[in-house]
Amino acid sequence: MINSIVQPPIAAKLPRELKIHNDVRIDDYFWLNQRENQEVLDYLNAENDYFEQMTSHTKDFENHLFEEMKSRIKEDDQSVPYKYNGYWYIVRYEKGKDYPIYTRKKETLEAEEELLFDCNIMAQGHDYFRLVGLSVSPDNTMISFGVDTTGRRNYKIQVKDLKKGKLLADVIENTTGSATWANDNKTLFYTQKNKQTLRSNKIYKHKLGNLQSEDTLIFNETDETFGVTVYKTKSRKYLVIACYSTLTNEYHILNANTPNDDFKVFQERVRALEYSISHYEDQFYIVTNANDAFNFKLMKTHENQTEISNWVEVIAHRENVLLEDIDIFKDFLVVSERANGLNKIRIKRWDNTDDYYLPFDNETYTAYTSTNVDFDTEILRYGYNALTTPASTIDFNMVTKTKTIKKEQEVLGGKFNKNNYESERIWATSDDGTKIPMSLVYKKGLKKDGTNPVLQYAYGSYGSTIDPYFSTIRLSLLDRGFIYAIAHVRGGEYLGRQWYENGKLLHKKNTFSDFINCSKFLITEKYTSSKHLYAMGGSAGGLLMGVIINNAPKLYNGVIAAVPFVDVVTTMLDDTIPLTTGEYDEWGNPNDESYYNYIKDYSPYDNVLSQDYPNLLVTAGLHDSQVQYWEPAKWVAKLREMKTDSNKLFLKTNMKAGHGGASGRFEALREDAQEYAFLLDLENINS
Structure with a gap:
């Protein structure tokens, strides 16, 4: 039985007047954005305690669900190996361990395994751990990588000497975690983040052995609506700086053999011109929306004449087909498309002697090109799964048109039958x-x-x-x-x-x-x-949940809003918050009165009403860099004050993680089990 005597926490009301465009909003819970304030932490912990007490009757079932979910997963699992620059790379998991192990084998899969990283060892002593951005030097002797131990997606880059098996002294803080090698095996390019906003705004050049303070600033993105990153083309000839916003792209390129030269702009930014580039032989291939190609088209240009005036059409724009991406091989161009909502993979020989689509046979599947780092191959690796069909990794021979299923996701436990x-x-x-x-x-x-x-x-x-x-x-x-x-x-x-x-x-x-x-x-x-309908969404999908329960609360018996973006007006008016300025082209800039009024009209926090609401489970992450924890916290506090029903209202804050929740693969399952237990309890299902 639920303990009905337990009282929910009530957040203090400290009215804050927020005024713009001659409009005044009163925010009683603005004070909850003080992350270091002990009263704020006490409130979050009180909400967590309330959640634990009010769901104590489901804990055994929740643990059962966790074990059930875990039992379907192959614990001693590994990825399908892929070959890059003479080595086979493999990611594997060991039984009872939460984190991946990265290895490689030279030339043949029968070769001795070389350990790159055991994340289970690296994660020891950390409540949260994430390894990203593994990048091997062209001579295969060094590997750079990024580590985050808070969940705030702020990574420290380090370099490991693969011959000696030891870390170099090089440490680069406050980055995106990924770095790109020049072809000299001693120069790294990386992206640094603004400490306050976490916007990726600067590209630096680092020489092995140097201190971070000695690194050279290569590019500084001054437009606050843009972010930047740096990578190398699949052909390995060019280093590329990519500048991106919601609506606009700009690229800068440099021959990877000459890292001390200057990058040159590929095509300067023009508002609403989107493009991406891939290199092949002496050409760049460009997926772009140029000239009103809203579903995108494919163009090409010579590597020495990259301005838009030189671009030539390869695949024309189509009204009913979205061109999503391309993969380039020595003899083939592979095009990822979407028509009537369904994924399509098109394979086309460069010499135009063949052009065909892979066959897929239902309306509820997902297909996508996978890890295809090898340039000179006739094998395309792609992934396929469907709502009723576990995921497969497939190697498709583009010449013989035959496929080999390299791996099919195993569903353990003996109970699953897709039929x-x-x-x-x-x-x-x-x-x-x-x-x-x-x-x-x-x-x-x-x-x-x-x-x-x-x-x-x-x-x-x-x-x-x-x-x-x-x-x-x-x-x-x-x-x-x-x-x-x-x-x-x-x-x-x-x-x-x-x-x-x-x-x-x-x-x-x-x-x-x-x-x-x-x-x-x-x-x-x-x-x-409506007695049996439940809704769920996270982040921007959590915003969606906030709106639907304001506008149509009687349609739903329960709703899960995960790390929900619900305080839209206040967040979009605060350009010190991570990601805000880059979001203007998605939501609109409320410093403009027309956008302010439109956003205010739907923003969930600003439109909480005195009415009945469905049963609600709201989650947050204290270190979330995308949706700050105080958005769901303020929203729940206001809902507690305003709602007229006796339905459940829970706020569960992960005090040790960020936007993605727990980092270990099984710890993350506990959060899934918690959410499912909430839903099933509302249906009086407890076994």
């Missing part, structure tokens, strides 16, 4: 008549009688598409009668670039109405009812 599940794609209608696709998966034998519990998920921002994908974790819901539904709302790019454009800036409200209308459709078609 026991069904998936389908259905279409709801939004307020403006637009058809909104949804991908559904459930156990066979579904009866549309309105009694099925449904978990409806969406993201819907930044053009990020949630494709239908297989999940071993999700089986714990499906096997207990849940339907899982992915709503492909506007704001993603599921139906092409225009799908994204129609769900951002002054069209953002389409994202919210799409989701609500998908919910209504599921109820009308008797997949479920």
Whole structure:
């Protein structure tokens, strides 16, 4: 039984007047943004304690769910090896260990294993650990890498001597974690972050053996709406500095053999001109939206004449096909496309003697090109999975058109049979008549009688598409009668670039109405009812959750909002917060009154009402660099004050991690088990 005597924490109200455009907002909980204030930490801990007490009756079931989820995962697992510059690289896991082990073998898979990193050893003594940006020098003797031990995505770069097996003295702080080698094996280029905003804004050149203070500043991005990164082309000929914002790109290139020369601009930035570059022989291939190609097209230009006036069309723009990416091989061009929401992989010989698509046979799958670092090969590696089909890594011979399944995800426990599940794609209608696709998966034998519990998920921002994908974790819901539904709302790019454009800036409200209308459709078609409908979203998807419970609270029995971006106006007016300035092209800049009024009209925190709300589980990360912990904390405090129901309202803050939650693969499962226990408890399912 729930302990009904336990009282929720009540945050102190300290009114703060926020005024702009002759409009005044009163924020009673603004004080919660003081990360170092002990009263703030006490409040977060009190909310955590309240959550633990109020869910104590589900703890045994939660542990059962965790063990169930864990039991499906192959603990002693390893990646499919890939070959790069004479070595096979492998990532493996050992039984009972939370973190990956990185190894390599010279020339043949029968060679002796060389240990690069054991993250289980490196993670000792840290509540959070993440290793990123592994980059091997061209002569294979050195490897650079980045480490984050707080979850704030602020990495320290170090270099390991692979011949001696020892770390060099070189330490580079406050970076993105990745670094790129020049071809001299002693020069590294890396990206540094602004300490306050965490914007990636400077590129430095580092010589092995030097102190960080001796590094040379190569590029400084002064436009606060842009970030920068640096990498090497697959051809290994060019170093590339990429400058990016939501709407605009600019690249600078340098021959990797001459790292002391100056980078030259590829094509200077023009607002709303997006492009990306790939090098092949003496040409650059460019995926771009130039000349109103909103779904993008492919162009090329000579490496010595890179300005847009020299670009020549290779694949024309198509109204109904989104060109997402390309992979370049010695004899083949591989094009990743999306048509009617579905992934397509096109393979084309450079000499035009062959041009075909890989065959895929349903409407609820995900296919993507995988690790293809080898240039001179006829093998394309790609990944495939579907809502009912575990993930496979496949090597496809582009000459013989035969495929080899290199690895199929194992679902342990002996209970999984993909033939026991069904998936389908259905279409709801939004307020403006637009058809909104949804991908559904459930156990066979579904009866549309309105009694099925449904978990409806969406993201819907930044053009990020949630494709239908297989999940071993999700089986714990499906096997207990849940339907899982992915709503492909506007704001993603599921139906092409225009799908994204129609769900951002002054069209953002389409994202919210799409989701609500998908919910209504599921109820009308008797997949479920409002007593059994649940919604979930994280980050910008958490914003979506905040809006739908303000606008249509009676549609849902429960909602999970993970690290939700809910205080949109205040955050977007504070350019000291990480990521804010780079977000103006997504949400609009509220320093402009028209955007201010539009954002204020939907911002969840600003629109909490005195009304009944669904049962709510809200999560946060104290060290989150993307959605600051105080957004969900303030939102929950205001909801506690305003809501008129006796439904559950929980705030669970991870005091040791950031945006992505726990870092260990099994610790992360505990968070999934916690969320599922919350949902299943609302359905009175406890076994």
